[in-house]
Ligand SMILES: Nc1ncnc2c1ncn2[C@@H]1O[C@H](COP(=O)(O)OP(=O)(O)O)[C@@H](O)[C@H]1O
């Protein structure tokens with residue numbers, strides 16, 4: 001399955017995922033304490049240089065991951081220009097960009113399996129509430145297995161629709177799509193029962 | 200037990216897949232993403248507990264680095280972005296929508312509509328707006344103003360969630376765990 | 380352990396299955412001990428339901444079902460080593476995202492610590508080591524079915540239930556699977572709507588409307604079945620289509 005982790009190993013890939021995540025938490029908390037624009041510019045520049053030091057591909061991917069922020073950047077820019085408070089706007093934008101970029105950097109340099117291991121450690125205390133970790137691991141595997149299956153089912157439903165209609169299915173597609181998920185769930189429950197899972 | 204687990208996993212997968220399907224065009228040219236409808240359906244179809252767990256499972260997969268949010272977004276960055284409040288609100292939205300469908304005696308369509316409105320809009324905004332205010336350093340009314348543009352689309356989703364849940368109930372009455 | 384030698388085999392005593400008021404199977408009394416058993420019948424005659432009943436995936440609503448003296452719907456743990464089932468559609472059976480994970484799944488459920496080693500060894504014995512980390516979604520239908528069979532075989536059950544194993548396979552794949560199954564030491568119970576698929580069985584059971592219509596050696600039962608099906612096919616007014 002496609003992940004956001006960079007397939008090319010960088011030095012950061014070797015760091016323990018727990019350390020990276022703890023560092024990210026501290027970084028983000030500190031970031032929200034900073035109010036001086038110059039400091040924030042420094043942080044942003046450092047982050048950008050850090051990305052570039054890891055490689056052009058990491059920097060480009062990191063930049064791409066910031067793209068969904070543009071509507072907020074636009075709103076904040078216009079808002080603060082109207083209020084004649086450009087430095088206030090700059091603080092918000094730099095903070096937002098740095099927080100997201102740092103988080104994405106951890107994602108890009110941590111393998112899915114390592115992240116999953118951290119997740120398992122985080123949810124381990126839940127086993128006392130009757131939610132054992134292996135159940136969660138199984139659920140995660142099932143989701144990864146069934147995303148392509150459901151995707152194919154929905155593509156089939158679409159083509160069945162277009163075979164007999166000129167208009168796109170629109171929201172109506174969601175009824176058979178949800179029914180497909182419900183059907184698959186029954187099959188999975190049966191297969192789990194046949195093979196001793198989740199008993 | 201197996202059925203709970205499999206329904207939770209399959210609906211988490213459904214939310215993900217609904218992030219890839221092309222945006223749904225409403226008659227007057229307003230595009231809506233099917234993914235947030237999926238969140239509402241988790242509640243109205245699976246019920247409060249399973250619905251919320253399906254959404255949590257989905258978010259866990261996003262957090263560990265799978266680009267499953269609509270538009271191919273994912274990873275830890277989305278939890279540091281201004282919309283984080285909405286992500287936190289997702290499981291709550293599904294829970295509340297499910298609770299309303301479970302408890303209500305109204306017809307399934309009406310109950311799902313009310314559930315989607317209270318859970319998928321009111322509760323979701325109750326988390327999303329403060330998140331936005333915090334991340335963008337705005338007051339609550341200012342943050343609310345920023346997202347008013349989404350309100351009409353979200354209200355349409357409420358109607359669609361009601362229609363879809365009703366459609367499922369009609370085609371497969373015993374599949375609705377929220378009313379089982 | 381209740382599975383003593385004299386109870387070895389599958390025993391149905393007046394077993395029936397009714398779902399939401401609809402009678403699906405009724406009055407089945409069978410003792411299954413042969414090594415190769417075939418079950419034939421028309422679509423909807425209850426073949427799959429019977430398999431699910433034997434496998435313990437549903438509990439009988441009337442009578443009793445025992446596998447080696449154990450109720451398969453109750454004692455799931457014991458059943459894992461007694462019964463394996465190959466679903467008609469491999470996509471309904473495969474639970475894990477990659478081939479190796481799928482192969483190890485059942486072994487882990489049985490508490491085997493060496494699951495990973497066993498699975499990889501099995502793959503390499505089949506000359507398919509390179510499949511281990513491949514996503515199952517990249518496999519063809521026949522390959523998926525092979526994976527399901529391997530997953531079941533690794534758990535080494537005494538009996539394997541097969542639901543229309545050849546239904547969606549092309550001819551070469553069918554021939555390979557037939558050879559493979561014939562060589563297995565396990566007891567096989569094979570469902571099919573096609574008489575040829577069960578012609579070499581020691582015993583064939585013909586189901587009709589959830590009841591046993593005929594039961595005995597393959598040749599006479601299949602001859603009678605084939606003749607009845609041909610007669611129905613010649614008749615234009617199919618009750619199924621006109622009802
Ligand atoms: N879970 C179920 N609920 C209701 N009816 C069912 C269920 N499973 C099977 N049936 C019905 O029982 C009959 C036998 O089905 P099945 O065992 O699948 O037949 P076969 O495998 O011989 O084609 C069919 O009419 C089918 O519609």
Ligand SMILES: [Mg+2]
Nearest residue numbers: 426427428467
């Ligand atoms: Mg069948």
